[in-house]
Amino acid sequence: MTEVYVEEYVxxxxxxxxxxxxxxxxxxxxxxxxxxxxxxxxxxxxVYEAEMxxxxxxxxxxxxxxxxSDSLVIEAVDHGPGIADIDLAMQEGYSxxxxxxxxxxxxxxxxxxxxxxxxxxLDIETALGEGTTLRATLRFERG
Amino acid sequence: MTTxxxxxxxxCRGCARCIKVCPTEAMRVLDGKVMIIPELCVDCGxxxxxxxxxxxxxxxxxxxxxxxxxxxxxxxxxxxxxQTRGYSCPxxxxxxxKEAGLEDITPWTSLAFxxxxxxxxxxxxxxxxxxxxxxxxxxxxxxxxxxxxxPELVGRFVLVDSPLxxxxxxxREDTGRxxxxxxxxxxxxxxALVRSPEGRPKSSMKYAVSIQNVxxxxxxxxxxxxxxxxxxxxxxxxxxxSLRGGESKHVSAFCNRPIRTISVAGLRNTMDLLRELxxxxxxxxxxxxxxxxxxxxxxxxxxxxxRFLTHLRLDHIDxxxxxxxxxxxxxxxxxxxxxxxxxxxxKARQRLPLDQDLGQxxxxxxxxNQIYAELPHIDCGSCGRPSCKALAExxxxxxxxxxxxxxxLRERIYELAREVAELSSRSPHAFNRKR
Numbered sequence: 261m262t263e264v265y266v267e268e269y270v271x272x273x274x275x276x277x278x279x280x281x282x283x284x285x286x287x288x289x290x291x292x293x294x295x296x297x298x299x300x301x302x303x304x305x306x307v308y309e310a311e312m313x314x315x316x317x318x319x320x321x322x323x324x325x326x327x328x329s330d331s332l333v334i335e336a337v338d339h340g341p342g343i344a345d346i347d348l349a350m351q352e353g354y355s356x357x358x359x360x361x362x363x364x365x366x367x368x369x370x371x372x373x374x375x376x377x378x379x380x381x382l383d384i385e386t387a388l389g390e391g392t393t394l395r396a397t398l399r400f401e402r403g
Numbered sequence: 404m405t406t407x408x409x410x411x412x413x414x415c416r417g418c419a420r421c422i423k424v425c426p427t428e429a430m431r432v433l434d435g436k437v438m439i440i441p442e443l444c445v446d447c448g449x450x451x452x453x454x455x456x457x458x459x460x461x462x463x464x465x466x467x468x469x470x471x472x473x474x475x476x477x478x479x480x481x482x483x484x485x486q487t488r489g490y491s492c493p494x495x496x497x498x499x500x501k502e503a504g505l506e507d508i509t510p511w512t513s514l515a516f517x518x519x520x521x522x523x524x525x526x527x528x529x530x531x532x533x534x535x536x537x538x539x540x541x542x543x544x545x546x547x548x549x550x551x552x553x554p555e556l557v558g559r560f561v562l563v564d565s566p567l568x569x570x571x572x573x574x575r576e577d578t579g580r581x582x583x584x585x586x587x588x589x590x591x592x593x594x595a596l597v598r599s600p601e602g603r604p605k606s607s608m609k610y611a612v613s614i615q616n617v618x619x620x621x622x623x624x625x626x627x628x629x630x631x632x633x634x635x636x637x638x639x640x641x642x643x644x645s646l647r648g649g650e651s652k653h654v655s656a657f658c659n660r661p662i663r664t665i666s667v668a669g670l671r672n673t674m675d676l677l678r679e680l681x682x683x684x685x686x687x688x689x690x691x692x693x694x695x696x697x698x699x700x701x702x703x704x705x706x707x708x709x710r711f712l713t714h715l716r717l718d719h720i721d722x723x724x725x726x727x728x729x730x731x732x733x734x735x736x737x738x739x740x741x742x743x744x745x746x747x748x749x750k751a752r753q754r755l756p757l758d759q760d761l762g763q764x765x766x767x768x769x770x771x772n773q774i775y776a777e778l779p780h781i782d783c784g785s786c787g788r789p790s791c792k793a794l795a796e797x798x799x800x801x802x803x804x805x806x807x808x809x810x811x812l813r814e815r816i817y818e819l820a821r822e823v824a825e826l827s828s829r830s831p832h833a834f835n836r837k838r
Contacts, residue, residue, distance in 0.1 A: 263762045263765050263766075265765040265768060265769070280678070284678075289768065291753070291756070292764065292796075293757065293761060293764045293768060294755075294757075294758075294759065295761075297554045297555050297753065298555070301555035301681060304681060304682060374683065
């Protein structure tokens with residue numbers, strides 16, 4: 261089966277009230293398709309954290325979810341400042357979020373580590389000043 | 404599956420108010436009458452609150468019939484004891500009930516709540532930080548909500564039986580009696596607890612009636628239950644379970660270490676909290692207590708008294724959190740007997756996907772999105788569904804037509820009218836040709 265189902269969510273910058281919308285929508289979609297609940301749970305986390313990252317650091321972007329017969333690929337694309345040091349960004353607790361963001365209870369430096377923990381494959385392309393593309397793959401049967 | 408709520412079709416005029424308040428979108432109005440999708444209903448009773456025609460009711464047993472027996476055995480929800488001014492002391496209240504031919508198993512109820520709180524505390528202590536927070540199984544609506552909408556969280560339930568069930572089990576063990584017991588319940592969810600319990604094959608109780616029916620009957624029967632009673636010295640810890648946070652306090656009192664608990668009441672708060680938990684954002688929390696009703700069980704739709712007044716009463720009772728040696732000994736003994744344990748794990752109850760085959764499901768989901776895109780997105784409810792999304796879903800599942808939407812219907816009528824007009828403008832020509 262080569263059928264692929266794609267859904268796109270636009271994430272606006274600084275939209276704290278809307279954050280979480282994409283993950284809720286994706287969760288609904290995965291349920292309708294009968295995707296295993298473990299994948300649904302992990303996908304919600306990945307998309308939520310990606311939404312937060314795109315909103316806080318890049319001033320907005322697009323999240324795309326592609327569902328095929330054996331896996332779900334989540335792609336978050338933004339044209340923000342890019343990540344200067346990926347290894348550092350992957351460390352738990354490391355964050356470049358501003359004080360204002362931290363005061364709101366976000367920016368705890370758990371985003372990327374959380375995404376990594378919940379996906380089977382993670383690939384990040386980033387260029388300073390140009391933006392970041394994050395691609396997380398979740399397989400339906402964890403091998 | 405729903406057993407806590409029933410619809411009286413003759414009283415329903417299809418106003419569709421109820422479908423808008425249902426948190427799980429489990430209701431539809433078809434052919435002018437309301438219907439409940441049983442797999443989605445969590446028995447929270449929001450629809451009962453909203454119905455102005457009393458067409459949706461608690462599916463309870465006939466209290467008149469039960470009370471007319473020589474002696475009726477009752478196990479009462481803690482919310483029952485704060486419904487009138489005289490209820491601040493369950494023991495005094497029990498003797499009043501006796502006059503009315505009701506035998507209350509209250510000393511065992513009180514013990515059962517202690518055993519339950521102790522068992523929960525032990526379960527929390529057994530788990531490592533990865534397995535926490537655990538979720539309370541006290542509110543049957545919350546159990547169902549998680550089974551249906553948050554299936555990923557079912558593993559977090561603390562597998563401790565409802566203290567109301569345990570109370571009856573304790574009483575049976577202690578007295579050796581086998582009489583039928585009637586639960587006096589504050590809400591349809593607890594009625595459902597008796598009708599179709601979770602985690603055990605059968606309830607230890609046989610009947611369930613709402614608090615309001617019993618209290619009304621007592622007041623009407625002239626039983627003196629509304630006279631203020633001096634607060635008694637007995638153990639009132641368990642009464643607080645009917646108030647948001649009461650369970651957490653009780654559990655904390657039995658824990659060897661300070662525990663971090665979150666207590667929320669109301670479905671909106673419950674759903675927000677569960678979502679945060681699902682996203683893994685509640686680190687460092689040990690126990691979560693959710694109640695479907697505002698303020699806790701005193702907010703249940705089956706109560707008689709104002710929830711604000713009962714809140715006031717509960718706020719003013721003196722509660723002793725330290726146990727006497729005798730109490731501790733009894734709790735320990737029953738804990739060891741494992742009478743509090745749920746016999747079966749709680750399972751997820753996921754919604755049916757659009758199709759069992761993923762490829763077909765994708766086709767139908769696209770179809771659904773297409774239908775949804777053409778609907779007006781104002782969720783007016785005129786089609787008998789709670790939202791345009793729900794209508795689109797019903798259509799692809801074969802349970803409706805897009806023209807159930809009043810705006811789509813108008814469009815269709817307009818198109819038809821145009822066609823008719825066009826046809827009518829052609830008729831003279833045809834007429835001529837015929838000749």
